[in-house]
Amino acid sequence: MTRRREDRTARPPGPERGSGPASATSVLQRFRAVARATQRHSQWVERKSSVSGAQLWAMRELADQPGQRVGELAERLAIHQSTASNMLDRIERRGLVRRDRTGSDQRVVRVFLTPEGEEALARSPSPARGLLPEALRQMSPEQLELLQGALDELIEYMAEIDVTLGLHAFAHED
Numbered sequence: 001m002t003r004r005r006e007d008r009t010a011r012p013p014g015p016e017r018g019s020g021p022a023s024a025t026s027v028l029q030r031f032r033a034v035a036r037a038t039q040r041h042s043q044w045v046e047r048k049s050s051v052s053g054a055q056l057w058a059m060r061e062l063a064d065q066p067g068q069r070v071g072e073l074a075e076r077l078a079i080h081q082s083t084a085s086n087m088l089d090r091i092e093r094r095g096l097v098r099r100d101r102t103g104s105d106q107r108v109v110r111v112f113l114t115p116e117g118e119e120a121l122a123r124s125p126s127p128a129r130g131l132l133p134e135a136l137r138q139m140s141p142e143q144l145e146l147l148q149g150a151l152d153e154l155i156e157y158m159a160e161i162d163v164t165l166g167l168h169a170f171a172h173e174d
Contacts, residue, residue: 034132041131049124055091058084059113059121060128062097067110096120 042053049056054077061076062068068076074084088111091097096117099109113121127134136144 038130038132045125045130049120051091051094051096051120051124053130054079055087055096056121056124057129057133058087059091059096059117059124062111062113063118063121066112067100067102069108069110073111091117 045051045053045056051059058073058077061073065072065076070085070088071081073088074081077084079087088097088099092099095114097111098114099111101108102110121128129137139147
């Protein structure tokens with residue numbers, strides 16, 4: 001279901017689109033609006049489903065493609081493999097996923113939802129992938145290209161400032 005921004009009649013509260021010339025402050029306000037909305041949605045999901053937004057997203061991906069390896073799931077979630085593994089540890093302890101070593105190569109671990117995980121996913125609020133990923137999925141390829149280019153430039157500026165000031169707090173990961 002892809003809808004373009006122009007097709008929408010209702011907009012959530014936040015900075016008005018086209019409400020003046022772009023400035024560092026107005027862009028920062030928009031970043032904060034995105035962060036707040038994402039955080040509020042994740043908190044709401046956790047209250048309703050008792051799993052975090054990230055865990056719910058992982059469960060949705062496993063329902064869509066059962067038997068993924070941890071690395072494949074990490075790639076789909078755009079997170080580091082160790083982060084995905086730690087997340088899976090938590091939801092596995094709750095009985096929502098299981099890991100199986102199948103096939104001739106016992107080193108390969110595949111992850112599946114359990115029946116309890118499937119039930120939890122079915123009871124959980126939507127969008128299971130989260131507010132920001134779902135909004136990004138609704139953008140056109142052209143909009144995504146523009147946004148990615150602008151964010152790539154922002155990351156470059158941040159990395160330059162970090163190196164120049166000797167902060168080394170900025171860790172750029174792809």
